[in-house]
Amino acid sequence: MDIKNQVAIVTGGASGLGADTVRALAAKGAKVAVLDLNLELAKTIAEEVGGLAVQVDVADSDSVEAALATVKAELGTARIVMNVAGIGIGRKITNKKGPHPLDSFLKVVNVNLTGTFDVCRLASTEMIALDPLNEDGERGVFVNVASIFGYDGPVGNTAYAASKAGVIGMTLPMARDLAPYGIRVMTICPGVFDTPLAKGETGQDGFDRLIATVPFPKRGGNPKDFAKLACHIVENTMMNGECIRIDGAMRMGLMI
Numbered sequence: 536m537d538i539k540n541q542v543a544i545v546t547g548g549a550s551g552l553g554a555d556t557v558r559a560l561a562a563k564g565a566k567v568a569v570l571d572l573n574l575e576l577a578k579t580i581a582e583e584v585g586g587l588a589v590q591v592d593v594a595d596s597d598s599v600e601a602a603l604a605t606v607k608a609e610l611g612t613a614r615i616v617m618n619v620a621g622i623g624i625g626r627k628i629t630n631k632k633g634p635h636p637l638d639s640f641l642k643v644v645n646v647n648l649t650g651t652f653d654v655c656r657l658a659s660t661e662m663i664a665l666d667p668l669n670e671d672g673e674r675g676v677f678v679n680v681a682s683i684f685g686y687d688g689p690v691g692n693t694a695y696a697a698s699k700a701g702v703i704g705m706t707l708p709m710a711r712d713l714a715p716y717g718i719r720v721m722t723i724c725p726g727v728f729d730t731p732l733a734k735g736e737t738g739q740d741g742f743d744r745l746i747a748t749v750p751f752p753k754r755g756g757n758p759k760d761f762a763k764l765a766c767h768i769v770e771n772t773m774m775n776g777e778c779i780r781i782d783g784a785m786r787m788g789l790m791i
């Protein structure tokens with residue numbers, strides 16, 4: 536799909552991987568809605584690119600519905616939806632203090648997995664009513680964000696890894712559900728990227744130790760690397776129902 540003039544939604548678009556994806560989509564001529572819990576930051580990014588900032592909590596379905604309605608009223612129905620919003624938590628399944636709290640497990644799953652599912656189910660329902668765009672009959676595309684932790688999660692990451700494995704697992708069946716409408720579903724699995732979330736989890740020391748394990752290139756991912764892939768997925772109609780690692784051939788060991 537040609538990105539120019541299309542309406543695009545980026546959840547988690549106020550920071551990190553999402554913010555650079557917003558910039559890249561806008562540079563290619565999309566009308567971008569920055570959907571984020573953090574309205575102030577969302578406004579800053581949206582102003583920078585002439586986009587729309589909308590507050591949303593992806594873990595709250597009423598909030599998702601309201602945010603999608605705002606985008607539709609202000610910009611039109613989105614053909615490009617990127618589910619980038621996510622949170623992390625570090626906790627072992629049990630330790631001397633007791634079991635992993637159930638509420639923090641549910642919180643991570645609600646934001647990362649249920650939130651992604653909810654945006655997809657509601658946005659695709661709007662998308663199927665659109666006219667097809669090109670000779671392939673394409674109507675739209677979803678780009679969801681999992682993590683390499685969805686394949687090889689280190690110690691203390693059961694909640695995060697489970698939530699991201701869920702995003703990986705729903706990629707193919709969702710692509711199959713939406714194929715008759717010309718709507719694609721792809722998932723990106725980042726390795727270690729230089730963002731507030733990654734550094735918040737590991738600190739600078741932990742981040743540097745992780746990067747030392749990346750075969751090539753020996754550095755943290757730049758959010759621009761991610762944004763390039765996200766845009767390429769939109770532009771390449773043959774890409775569908777697949778999860779792509781972007782990690783410099785990194786494989787997580789036991790520990791972060």
Ligand SMILES: NC(=O)c1ccc[n+]([C@@H]2O[C@H](COP(=O)([O-])OP(=O)(O)OC[C@H]3O[C@@H](n4cnc5c(N)ncnc54)[C@H](O)[C@@H]3O)[C@@H](O)[C@H]2O)c1
Pocket residue numbers: 546547548549550551552553570571572573591592593594619620621622646680681682683724725726727728729730731732733
């Ligand atoms: N940075 C990495 O190394 C890395 C690696 C693998 C996967 N990821 C995934 O990439 C995505 C983006 O991560 P990032 O590193 O850019 O993080 P980030 O913290 O910089 O950005 C995440 C954004 O999501 C928003 N957000 C959080 N909870 C939300 C909610 N309930 N509703 C709406 N918005 C919400 C935050 O306000 C923030 O703007 C996440 O899904 C993360 O799990 C990141």
